[in-house]
Every structure is written in C-alpha cells, then in structure tokens.
Amino acid sequence: MTRQTISSGSPFEEQIGYARAVVQDGWVFVSGTTGYDYAKMEMPGSVADQCRNALGTIGQALAEAGAAMADVVRVRYILPDGDDFEPCWPVLREVFGAQRPAATMIVAGLMKPEMKIEIEVTAKLP
Numbered sequence: 001m002t003r004q005t006i007s008s009g010s011p012f013e014e015q016i017g018y019a020r021a022v023v024q025d026g027w028v029f030v031s032g033t034t035g036y037d038y039a040k041m042e043m044p045g046s047v048a049d050q051c052r053n054a055l056g057t058i059g060q061a062l063a064e065a066g067a068a069m070a071d072v073v074r075v076r077y078i079l080p081d082g083d084d085f086e087p088c089w090p091v092l093r094e095v096f097g098a099q100r101p102a103a104t105m106i107v108a109g110l111m112k113p114e115m116k117i118e119i120e121v122t123a124k125l126p
Contacts, residue, residue, distance in 0.1 A: 006061045010038050021061040028065040028123040032078065033057050034115045047079070047116040051088040054119045055095050067123045070099050074122040077105040084116050 005019035013020060021030045035050025036043050038057065044050055059069055075096070079085055085105055096103075101121070110118055 004065070006064045008033075008038055008057050008061060010036065011041075020057070021065055023065045023125070026125045028062055028067050028071070028121075028125060030058050030061050030121045030123070032076075032118040032120040033061075034110065034118050043114045046087070047084040048087045048091055050116050051091045051119070054117060055091065058119060058121055059095075062121075062123055065123075065125070067125050069095055071123040071126055072096065072099065072101045072121045073124055075101045075103045076120040077103065078108050078110065078118040078120070079105065079116065080107070080109055081116070082107045088117060 004023040006021040006023070007013055008020040010020065012018075018031055020033070021028055023029075033054045034043075035053040036057075037053055044053065055069070062068055062071065077085065077088070082105070110116075
C-alpha cells in the first residue's frame with residue numbers, strides 16, 4: 001500500500017518536519033494535535049475549547065484519509081496539568097462515547113506554555 005501524508009496547514013508541520021497524519025497499510029496515524037485554530041493561529045484559553053479544536057483538526061485529517069472518529073482504536077491525551085483532564089471529559093464523551101477507543105492520559109510538558117492538551121490517535125480504515 002502507498003504511503004499517504006496529510007497536512008492540516010499548520011506552519012509547525014513544515015517547520016518541525018512532520019505530517020498531521022500518515023496513512024499506511026489500512027491504518028491512519030494522526031500526530032499529536034493541540035488546540036490551535038489554524039485558520040486564525042489562535043489558541044483558546046480553556047482546556048475544553050482546546051480539546052474541541054484538537055479533535056476537530058483530527059477529525060478533518062481522518063476524513064481526508066477516508067476514516068472517521070468512529071474508526072479510532074487508540075487515543076493518547078497529553079496534558080501539562082493532570083487536573084485539566086476532567087474538564088475535557090464531556091467533550092471526549094461526545095466524540096468517543098459510542099465507540100470508546102483504548103486510551104491513555106499522560107502528564108508531560110508541551111511545546112508552548114499556552115498549550116493545555118495534545119491528542120494523538122490511531123484509526124483503522126473502514
């Protein structure tokens with residue numbers, strides 16, 4: 001199977017040297033995605049809004065690959081402050097509640113101080 005790369009238009013992809021997503025052998029690997037609104041290059045203040053934006057960017061990458069959020073089998077959440085995870089739960093239930101992928105939450109520093117969450121997913125093409 002041919003390798004396909006997908007871009008979200010984020011300037012970080014070219015600056016750092018990565019793709020938003022890679023499609024290979026029936027799988028979609030979506031890079032860690034933060035809550036930027038890439039059209040405006042703005043970061044919302046709340047972790048829940050950042051979570052929602054990150055999932056929107058991920059959803060767009062999955063759609064371009066031919067998949068959807070329902071096809072996500074693995075998700076990793078990375079937050080600098082573990083206490084910020086709970087405010088994201090309603091957003092995550094809304095997006096993943098029906099299919100419930102395997103998940104891990106990790107507390108770690110992110111690239112910029114305004115980043116409150118980064119989300120990485122793996123999906124199986126339908």
